Every structure is written in C-alpha cells, then in structure tokens.
Amino acid sequence: MQKLLTRVETVNSLLCVGLDPTGDDAQATQRLREVIAETAPYAAAFKPNLAFFLSRENGVAMLRDTVRSIPQDIPVILDGKFGDIANTAEQYARFAYDIVGADAVTVNPYMGDDTIRPFARPGKMVFSLAKTSNKPLHGLQDAAMTRGGSISDWAARLARLMDEELTESTIGLVVGATEPAAVAKVRAACPEQWFLVPGIGAQGGDLAATLRAGLRADGSGLLINSSRGIWQAKDAGAAARELQEQINEFRAVTSPTHA
Numbered sequence: 001m002q003k004l005l006t007r008v009e010t011v012n013s014l015l016c017v018g019l020d021p022t023g024d025d026a027q028a029t030q031r032l033r034e035v036i037a038e039t040a041p042y043a044a045a046f047k048p049n050l051a052f053f054l055s056r057e058n059g060v061a062m063l064r065d066t067v068r069s070i071p072q073d074i075p076v077i078l079d080g081k082f083g084d085i086a087n088t089a090e091q092y093a094r095f096a097y098d099i100v101g102a103d104a105v106t107v108n109p110y111m112g113d114d115t116i117r118p119f120a121r122p123g124k125m126v127f128s129l130a131k132t133s134n135k136p137l138h139g140l141q142d143a144a145m146t147r148g149g150s151i152s153d154w155a156a157r158l159a160r161l162m163d164e165e166l167t168e169s170t171i172g173l174v175v176g177a178t179e180p181a182a183v184a185k186v187r188a189a190c191p192e193q194w195f196l197v198p199g200i201g202a203q204g205g206d207l208a209a210t211l212r213a214g215l216r217a218d219g220s221g222l223l224i225n226s227s228r229g230i231w232q233a234k235d236a237g238a239a240a241r242e243l244q245e246q247i248n249e250f251r252a253v254t255s256p257t258h259a
C-alpha cells in the first residue's frame with residue numbers, strides 16, 4: 001500500500017498500465033520491453049494478466065522476467081483472479097509473490113473469505129472482484145440474495161470487512177468502468193478503499209462518468225486500467241500520457257484538494 005501511495009504521489013498518476021501480451025513470444029517480449037519503458041513515467045502501477053502468459057510454453061519465465069524488468073518503485077498487480085480453498089490459495093499466493101514477485105493480486109471472492117486470506121500477506125495488496133466489467137447474458141453478480149442486496153453488494157461488503165480486519169495488508173476491490181452507477185454504489189459501500197478499474201478503452205467504459213462515480217473526496221482511490229488501449233497504440237507512451245492527463249484534468253476540476 002505504501003509503495004502504491006508513494007508511486008501515485010511521485011508521478012501524480014492513477015493510471016494502471018495493463019500488460020496483456022499478444023503475438024508470438026519474440027514479438028511479445030519486444031513489445032513488453034517497449035510498453036514498460038515508454039509508459040513507466042506515467043504508470044502508478046502495472047497489471048500483467050496471468051492468462052496472457054500462461055498461454056505460452058515458457059509463460060511463467062516470461063512473466064517473472066517481465067516483473068523483474070519493471071522499475072522497483074512501481075507496484076505490480078498480478079491479475080490472476082485467484083479463487084480456491086485456503087490451502088490451494090496458499091499455493092497461488094506463493095506463486096504470485098515468491099515466484100513472480102508481484103506486490104498485489106486480483107482474487108475472486110465468490111468461494112468465501114478463506115480464498116482471500118492467504119493472499120493478505122503483510123505489505124501486500126489484494127483486489128477482490130466486486131463488480132466486473134463484462135456484461136454477461138447470464139451473470140451472477142446482479143442476482144439478489146435472500147438476505148437482501150446483490151451478490152456484488154456482498155462481495156463489496158466482504159472486501160471492506162476484510163480490509164478492516166487484516167490490518168497488515170490492504171484489501172481493495174475490482175470494479176469495472178462499464179457501469180458507472182455500479183461504481184458509485186460500491187463507492188458508497190466502501191468509501192475509503194482502493195478500486196482497480198478495468199473497462200476503459202477497448203471495453204468502452206466512460207472515463208469521466210467512472211471518475212465522477214468512484215473518486216474519493218481526496219481525488220484519489222482509483223487505479224484506472226488500460227490494457228489493449230495502450231498495448232495496441234502506435235505510441236504506447238503517448239497513449240499512457242494522454243490517459244493520465246485526462247484523469248488528472250478531471251481530478252483537478254472535481255477535487256480541488258488534489259490539485
């Protein structure tokens with residue numbers, strides 16, 4: 001958490017650069033190098049997605065090398081959406097932190113709090129799925145629970161309670177940018193926590209509406225992710241800078257305390 005806060009302040013950025021490498025291994029390695037070098041000045045964090053590495057023969061080595069190549073002061077969130085019983089989750093945590101070297105992970109909480117706990121190591125940060133950016137035909141998260149509220153409300157509440165309980169680590173939430181009203185709802189339930197927000201760019205999320213709905217009063221508390229929007233750009237650095245500036249313009253207007 002401290003690493004994230006320091007980075008956010010140092011580069012004045014809420015931009016999370018997603019690393020979802022496509023192309024053959026040689027192309028992917030080359031592009032990873034370029035994207036990291038060109039976007040690092042604007043990045044509050046990097047988010048490699050595990051699937052884009054595991055789909056390769058030597059994907060774990062590529063992922064580990066990628067994380068090692070990221071400047072040490074920039075937090076790395078391994079997007080694995082891990083979710084299994086505790087002793088299995090412990091193995092995933094060893095993979096993410098001890099082998100890959102990530103600072104944070106994404107976790108799927110729908111099996112319960114014990115799936116999150118093994119990732120909550122001192123100094124590490126966990127982003128627990130609360131309201132994802134996809135729009136499924138048949139989805140679970142909007143379903144009402146018998147005790148009131150939706151499953152997504154339950155996930156947000158669980159993340160807040162766990163953040164209060166697990167004082168040595170930090171629990172944030174994943175909230176998609178494709179439904180700003182949902183961002184506002186989760187923010188109302190979790191006023192202080194950090195949200196990792198995918199869905200801007202290729203998925204069509206509305207940046208301004210998302211910032212309006214999710215920024216805290218201090219103009220912070222969101223990490224806005226862009227993966228394909230930066231990866232596929234001719235000039236990755238320019239794409240990252242443009243998005244960082246758009247975010248900051250909005251912060252300056254809506255949260256004068258930030259500016």
Ligand SMILES: O=c1ccn([C@@H]2O[C@H](COP(=O)(O)O)[C@@H](O)[C@H]2O)c(=O)[nH]1
Nearest residue numbers: 049132133134176198202203226227228
């Ligand atoms: O709700 C979620 C959770 C995670 N993701 C991941 O974020 C990136 C988004 O990529 P874009 O190219 O910027 O659309 C990708 O790794 C997803 O797996 C998400 O999109 N939504």
